[in-house]
Amino acid sequence: MHPLPDQPDLYAALRASGAAPQDLPALIAASPAPVAARLRVADHGLLRAILRAGRGQPAIPTAPQISAHLQGQSFAPLFRPDIASGPTLALLTNGEHPDMPAFSDRAFDAWFAAKGIPYGIGTYGEDRSVYRTAQFADAISPERRTRHLGIDVFAPAGTPLYAPLPGRVLHLTYNADPLDYGHTLILQHCAGDVPFYTLYGHLAATLPDLLEPGAPVAAGQHIADLGDWPENGGWAPHVHFQIMTDMLGQTGGNFYGVGHSSLWDVWQSICPDPNLILRLPDSAFILS
Numbered sequence: 658m659h660p661l662p663d664q665p666d667l668y669a670a671l672r673a674s675g676a677a678p679q680d681l682p683a684l685i686a687a688s689p690a691p692v693a694a695r696l697r698v699a700d701h702g703l704l705r706a707i708l709r710a711g712r713g714q715p716a717i718p719t720a721p722q723i724s725a726h727l728q729g730q731s732f733a734p735l736f737r738p739d740i741a742s743g744p745t746l747a748l749l750t751n752g753e754h755p756d757m758p759a760f761s762d763r764a765f766d767a768w769f770a771a772k773g774i775p776y777g778i779g780t781y782g783e784d785r786s787v788y789r790t791a792q793f794a795d796a797i798s799p800e801r802r803t804r805h806l807g808i809d810v811f812a813p814a815g816t817p818l819y820a821p822l823p824g825r826v827l828h829l830t831y832n833a834d835p836l837d838y839g840h841t842l843i844l845q846h847c848a849g850d851v852p853f854y855t856l857y858g859h860l861a862a863t864l865p866d867l868l869e870p871g872a873p874v875a876a877g878q879h880i881a882d883l884g885d886w887p888e889n890g891g892w893a894p895h896v897h898f899q900i901m902t903d904m905l906g907q908t909g910g911n912f913y914g915v916g917h918s919s920l921w922d923v924w925q926s927i928c929p930d931p932n933l934i935l936r937l938p939d940s941a942f943i944l945s
Contacts (some may be wrong), residue, residue: 666798676704695796702905706923716926719851720902726848732821733877735850740776745941748777750785753944755842765893778880778886779809780931780942788915802915806928813884814894820878821934822846826868830910834899839890842881856912857881858897859889898931
């Protein structure tokens with residue numbers, strides 16, 4: 658087993674190594690001590706996904722099956738009235754709205770309310786400058802995780818959310834760090850015999866009263882309400898909705914909400930476009 662070189666971006670070195678995912682422990686053992694130490698603290702599920710991609714394989718082997726399954730299903734609306742049935746505003750963050758306060762600025766609430774539009778949409782895959790901080794870095798690469806892995810839907814605090822599809826409660830968690838998810842729900846679902854997951858972040862403190870871990874959830878069931886400041890992590894009221902084809906090494910009721918641009922193909926396999934479920938028109942994601 659060839660050791661990984663000691664370089665700033667170990668994700669790139671892993672992708673280029675040609676190693677198989679099952680060889681990760683041997684690869685770590687063969688590498689210089691500083692490299693091995695960095696790799697040991699990383700999410701090994703993510704590292705194995707990168708190794709698969711480096712060998713020309715799907716980063717998550719079951720991802721194509723899950724995406725095909727979702728494409729063939731119909732879903733209950735996440736909000737009532739359905740987001741797709743009325744006007745929306747694409748809340749793009751890279752200068753498209755020069756006067757728009759940041760989502761973490763309380764002034765955003767008044768700005769959005771003045772638009773008189775029921776739902777604001779934050780897009781999947783957007784490269785957001787707000788994430789170029791140390792909070793979104795790790796020991797494996799100097800690159801920040803800036804690519805948004807979910808779809809955001811902005812609406813007033815307290816707005817109910819409904820399960821788009823049946824499943825069971827995997828995690829009910831309060832992720833308390835500033836600019837984290839706040840109250841968070843993760844549901845587990847099945848695509849045939851293959852599990853996958855949906856995440857709902859920035860929820861209200863009503864969450865533990867509505868659900869409990871392990872409980873079944875029916876499509877159309879009231880599962881959560883949009884949280885207000887600061888119970889939702891310190892953001893304007895919205896839900897971050899995300900699909901995960903694999904939980905990687907994450908077991909504590911949290912999951913990455915943004916990914917690396919250089920690994921975007923890997924992250925798309927881990928977290929495919931949530932519009933597979935929401936079914937919003939293309940116009941929801943662009944400024945008219």
